[in-house]
Amino acid sequence: MSYAIVGSNGNFSIQLQELVKNEKFTTINKNIYSEWHKSNSQLVSTLESAIQEFNCKFLINTVGIVSRNSSVENTQYWNFSFPLHLYQICQDLNLI
Numbered sequence: 001m002s003y004a005i006v007g008s009n010g011n012f013s014i015q016l017q018e019l020v021k022n023e024k025f026t027t028i029n030k031n032i033y034s035e036w037h038k039s040n041s042q043l044v045s046t047l048e049s050a051i052q053e054f055n056c057k058f059l060i061n062t063v064g065i066v067s068r069n070s071s072v073e074n075t076q077y078w079n080f081s082f083p084l085h086l087y088q089i090c091q092d093l094n095l096i
Helices: 011-019 043-054 072-093
Strands: 002-006 024-028 058-061
Touching (some): 002 043, 011 024, 043 072
Parallel strands (some): 002 024, 002 058
């Protein structure tokens, strides 16, 4: 199997990378996905490249906010809006 993992430095991502270290995977860094809401975002083109280069079939989102100190808006942005956007990208690119 091959994976595109969104997020590369958080605890969840680091643990996941360890679990799939014998599989083919690539990580999508924050500098790629941080401005996903902009029309010129690199996120879609990076995922398209990952599909071609690594034959990725699965996208795993490890990005999220768990801090109680985060604003409601920030939490909603990263825990709801961003995953919804990723879901729509997956639909468009035939990823699971």
